[in-house]
Amino acid sequence: MSFNSMAESIRFFSLQWQILSLTIALLVYFPIVSGSFFKPFNVSYDHRALIIAGKRRMLVSAGIHYPRATPEMWSDLIAKSKEGGADVIQTYVFWSGHEPVKGQYNFEGRYDLVKFVKLIGSSGLYLHLRIGPYVCAEWNFGGFPVWLRDIPGIEFRTDNEPFKKEMQKFVTKIVDLMREAKLFCWQGGPIIMLQIENEYGDVEKSYGQKGKDYVKWAASMALGLGAGVPWVMCKQTDAPQNIIDACNGYYCDGFKPNSQMKPILWTEDWDGWYTKWGGSLPHRPAEDLAFAVARFYQRGGSFQNYYMYFGGTNFGRTSGGPFYITSYDYDAPLDEYGLRSEPKWGHLKDLHAAIKLCEPALVAADAPQYRKLGSNQEAHIYRGDGETGGKVCAAFLANIDEHKSAHVKFNGQSYTLLPWSVSILPDCRHVAFNTAKVGAQTSVKTVESARPSLGSKSILQKVVRQDNVSYISKSWMALKEPIGIWGENNFTFQGLLEHLNVTKDRSDYLWHKTRITVSEDDISFWKKNGANPTVSIDSMRDVLRVFVNKQLSGSVVGHWVKAVQPVRFMQGNNDLLLLTQTVGLQNYGAFLEKDGAGFRGKAKLTGFKNGDMDLAKSSWTYQVGLKGEAEKIYTVEHNEKAEWSTLETDASPSIFMWYKILLFLI
Numbered sequence: 001m002s003f004n005s006m007a008e009s010i011r012f013f014s015l016q017w018q019i020l021s022l023t024i025a026l027l028v029y030f031p032i033v034s035g036s037f038f039k040p041f042n043v044s045y046d047h048r049a050l051i052i053a054g055k056r057r058m059l060v061s062a063g064i065h066y067p068r069a070t071p072e073m074w075s076d077l078i079a080k081s082k083e084g085g086a087d088v089i090q091t092y093v094f095w096s097g098h099e100p101v102k103g104q105y106n107f108e109g110r111y112d113l114v115k116f117v118k119l120i121g122s123s124g125l126y127l128h129l130r131i132g133p134y135v136c137a138e139w140n141f142g143g144f145p146v147w148l149r150d151i152p153g154i155e156f157r158t159d160n161e162p163f164k165k166e167m168q169k170f171v172t173k174i175v176d177l178m179r180e181a182k183l184f185c186w187q188g189g190p191i192i193m194l195q196i197e198n199e200y201g202d203v204e205k206s207y208g209q210k211g212k213d214y215v216k217w218a219a220s221m222a223l224g225l226g227a228g229v230p231w232v233m234c235k236q237t238d239a240p241q242n243i244i245d246a247c248n249g250y251y252c253d254g255f256k257p258n259s260q261m262k263p264i265l266w267t268e269d270w271d272g273w274y275t276k277w278g279g280s281l282p283h284r285p286a287e288d289l290a291f292a293v294a295r296f297y298q299r300g301g302s303f304q305n306y307y308m309y310f311g312g313t314n315f316g317r318t319s320g321g322p323f324y325i326t327s328y329d330y331d332a333p334l335d336e337y338g339l340r341s342e343p344k345w346g347h348l349k350d351l352h353a354a355i356k357l358c359e360p361a362l363v364a365a366d367a368p369q370y371r372k373l374g375s376n377q378e379a380h381i382y383r384g385d386g387e388t389g390g391k392v393c394a395a396f397l398a399n400i401d402e403h404k405s406a407h408v409k410f411n412g413q414s415y416t417l418l419p420w421s422v423s424i425l426p427d428c429r430h431v432a433f434n435t436a437k438v439g440a441q442t443s444v445k446t447v448e449s450a451r452p453s454l455g456s457k458s459i460l461q462k463v464v465r466q467d468n469v470s471y472i473s474k475s476w477m478a479l480k481e482p483i484g485i486w487g488e489n490n491f492t493f494q495g496l497l498e499h500l501n502v503t504k505d506r507s508d509y510l511w512h513k514t515r516i517t518v519s520e521d522d523i524s525f526w527k528k529n530g531a532n533p534t535v536s537i538d539s540m541r542d543v544l545r546v547f548v549n550k551q552l553s554g555s556v557v558g559h560w561v562k563a564v565q566p567v568r569f570m571q572g573n574n575d576l577l578l579l580t581q582t583v584g585l586q587n588y589g590a591f592l593e594k595d596g597a598g599f600r601g602k603a604k605l606t607g608f609k610n611g612d613m614d615l616a617k618s619s620w621t622y623q624v625g626l627k628g629e630a631e632k633i634y635t636v637e638h639n640e641k642a643e644w645s646t647l648e649t650d651a652s653p654s655i656f657m658w659y660k661i662l663l664f665l666i
């Protein structure tokens with residue numbers, strides 16, 4: 001997709017809201033979530049595995065981010081994870097959602113972390129809680145609340161006192177909250193492991209010695225909270241002695257932690273990927289994913305988490321960026337709606353069942369024996385004394401040739417190994433599972449889209465039919481968003497202000513308006529040269545729209561790109577309007593607090609007879625946000641306040657239009 005059509009789709013989607021008016025009678029079963037869920041137990045680890053209540057365990061974990069689902073979905077998602085063979089749920093903790101205003105906490109609704117953790121406990125699963133509090137996660141600003149950047153002298157994720165103070169306060173808050181609700185395993189709760197920071201190894205070099213000091217500080221701060229369970233730092237090769245460094249990636253079977261005392265953990269197995277506006281939908285085949293997981297346990301791994309098992313939705317303005325879409329489906333085993341994505345979900349379920357059969361042998365051996373079976377084929381054998389007496393043995397036979405099957409001999413038997421596959425032998429003889437043989441059924445999802453149909457006048461249109469449910473709708477309604485300054489809370493300032501400094505990320509949008517006076521001489525100068533003046537900005541993100549006298553001159557889309565937009569003025573006074581727009585704040589990289597939004601560098605109007613005009617010297621009137629946003633016309637409660645009109649057959653879309661449709665369930 002080109003940038004232009006990308007800009008179009010951003011405009012279309014960011015202003016298009018569907019207001020659903022559904023009357024559904026739902027019988028919801030709320031499990032009773034109180035009290036303790038397990039007999040209290042401790043978690044420790046050795047070089048081989050996490051040790052849970054005194055026993056090494058091979059664990060499969062399902063990544064689910066609670067605010068990317070609705071609380072009504074949580075029980076079902078957890079149940080489907082358990083049915084799919086997960087032992088553990090893993091989530092990040094989303095600081096920006098929990099502390100939207102400094103010192104004012106939110107643990108309600110989609111941010112009801114205690115409820116989410118209790119549901120996990122009541123289902124008998126464990127939890128790996130990744131507090132961060134930097135989480136990346138394709139989440140707006142990497143999970144940092146935007147107010148954090150306004151703290152004087154702050155530098156994120158480094159040896160910086162103002163940052164460390166806020167980070168410690170939040171991490172302490174979460175650990176205390178979990179402890180008060182008795183959610184740690186030694187209290188009978190499901191939490192077996194925590195995480196501090198996140199993939200800091202990727203940016204550590206940018207911070208020099210201060211980065212190294214920060215890692216040490218973060219580790220000792222975390223350990224000092226007395227949470228009583230192991231802490232992880234992922235992608236952190238210099239993780240201190242008492243913190244487990246873990247792997248994130250598509251394949252982690254070659255990973256070795258930085259000490260022989262630490263187990264091999266895979267905190268993020270990327271089973272798909274996120275999507276950018278205009279980007280293609282990711283797909284990772286179930287066979288390759290199963291291969292990667294089997295190879296991991298084959299080569300000594302003991303804990304693997306699917307990132308994501310359920311990806312879900314970036315509700316509201318939580319998408320990170322720049323330019324990530326609201327769906328976080330991720331091609332995960334459970335799709336955005338919580339439905340099983342087949343054959344991925346089923347194939348992994350079969351894989352997990354095979355790994356579980358191997359668990360007694362996997363935990364009995366201190367390390368696998370390696371045996372080469374061919375040029376691209378290898379076996380790893382786990383042998384030891386079973387818990388109930390007697391010998392146990394499990395083997396993984398891998399063919400890492402991508403194209404050719406292989407015939408191998410192992411323990412006197414012949415085996416055929418499909419290309420790029422692992423056969424799992426829970427008794428060292430019989431193949432329980434091969435990663436390239438998919439037994440699970442394939443499901444096909446069809447999606448019928450309900451776009452505004454300019455061509456239809458019918459009052460009732462059938463929109464969607466799914467299973468035995470039909471939705472009918474009235475026709476589309478539309479509302480024009482005013483172009484320019486629209487309300488009382490505008491203000492005027494001499495100079496160009498930084499976008500985020502003004503919006504505080506309360507909205508994606510910031511209007512800037514100034515007056516440009518054009519002389520007769522300028523007009524004739526342009527005529528003579530056959531050239532128009534140009535708005536020229538050194539660098540901007542994510543979207544800029546330029547209007548002259550309320551007419552759109554053009555748009556620029558990009559991530560810190562130069563903007564050059566020709567404009568046409570009339571003689572006399574002209575209103576020059578610049579609308580800057582964010583499409584998800586940066587969530588990855590060093591120095592996030594300095595990234596900002598809107599413009600950087602010089603902003604000029606070029607091509608005037610008397611030379612360039614420095615726009616930073618002009619007087620600008622500013623307005624944060626859109627009128628429709630301020631009036632919350634996208635909510636069920638407030639939408640009727642606005643003057644909607646039926647979208648007519650011959651209506652040409654305005655530059656900024658809100659759309660709504662009412663859907664009725666029949």
Ligand SMILES: *[C@@H]1O[C@H](CO)[C@@H](O)[C@H](O)[C@H]1NC(C)=O
Nearest residue numbers: 039040041042043053186228
């Ligand atoms: C867990 O470990 C702590 C500290 O060593 C100990 O006091 C406690 O009794 C242990 N709990 C269980 C259930 O083993």
Ligand SMILES: *[C@@H]1O[C@H](CO)[C@@H](O)[C@H](O)[C@H]1NC(C)=O
Nearest residue numbers: 339465466467468469470666
């Ligand atoms: C749809 O309705 C038919 C007949 O009433 C029923 O047999 C079938 O199970 C229903 N399907 C679903 C998905 O509810």
Ligand SMILES: *[C@@H]1O[C@H](CO)[C@@H](O)[C@H](O)[C@H]1NC(C)=O
Nearest residue numbers: 484485486487488489490491
């Ligand atoms: C801008 O704000 C001023 C001062 O509050 C107000 O008088 C004016 O009407 C506002 N402009 C618009 C277009 O609402």
Ligand SMILES: *[C@@H]1O[C@H](CO)[C@@H](O)[C@H](O)[C@H]1NC(C)=O
Nearest residue numbers: 150497498499500501502596
């Ligand atoms: C944002 O505002 C702060 C003061 O509130 C100022 O120090 C900083 O330079 C501003 N950032 C930009 C890019 O203008």
